[in-house]
Amino acid sequence: MDVSYFGAHGHVPLRVALLLAAVAGILLTALAGSARIMQLRATARKHRRADRRAVKAEAKDSSKARR
Template sequence: MSDDAGRGSLGGSRAHGSAGPVDPTADPATDPGMRIPVPADRTTGPVALPPSGPATGTAPATGAAPATGTAPAVRHSRSGGLWVGLILSALVLLFLLVFILQNGDPVQISFFALEGVLPTGVALLLAAIAGILLVAIPGSVRILQLRRVARRQARPER
């Protein structure tokens, strides 16, 4: 049972099994019986928010945790970063599609002995992909070298 008469004890005015306040317009900032108690030894978790009504400049009623105004730190995860990367990648692809569709005029392309006609947007996209590969291939080789060195240093000497 609860010690709080307004929180659903047998003497309260709530019907059995009901959820929420009896008065739908009740505000936890003004009704201490609606506040969720916070143990004094907790340093993390939910933070009491300031009342949504007009500021009175007085301290909150007894039994309420003081409002700190800071939210608990949100931990970032790898899957969250993956989703952000996927969304940004989708936006870049959308912009590339619009670019290719708007630059559809044919252009003569010559590369060594190869010649052909491509839309301008496609030709520029292929040039950008070639530039990305020029940066990615040496970078990948360097990463593999660093991993090999790190593995050698992590192995115990025989």
């Protein structure tokens, strides 16, 4: 099978071309998934920090009101 990719030309057996395409697809999917997971973790971390700050502020306000 003749392969041309970004100016590179070569002859590769069909099995090898399909294997390389499958491996490339798996790697791209894993990369995109990892990026999304890191994005979601950062968002969750930000929300947890905001929740902790809100609880602390509420505790301060309620302790001032009791005095």
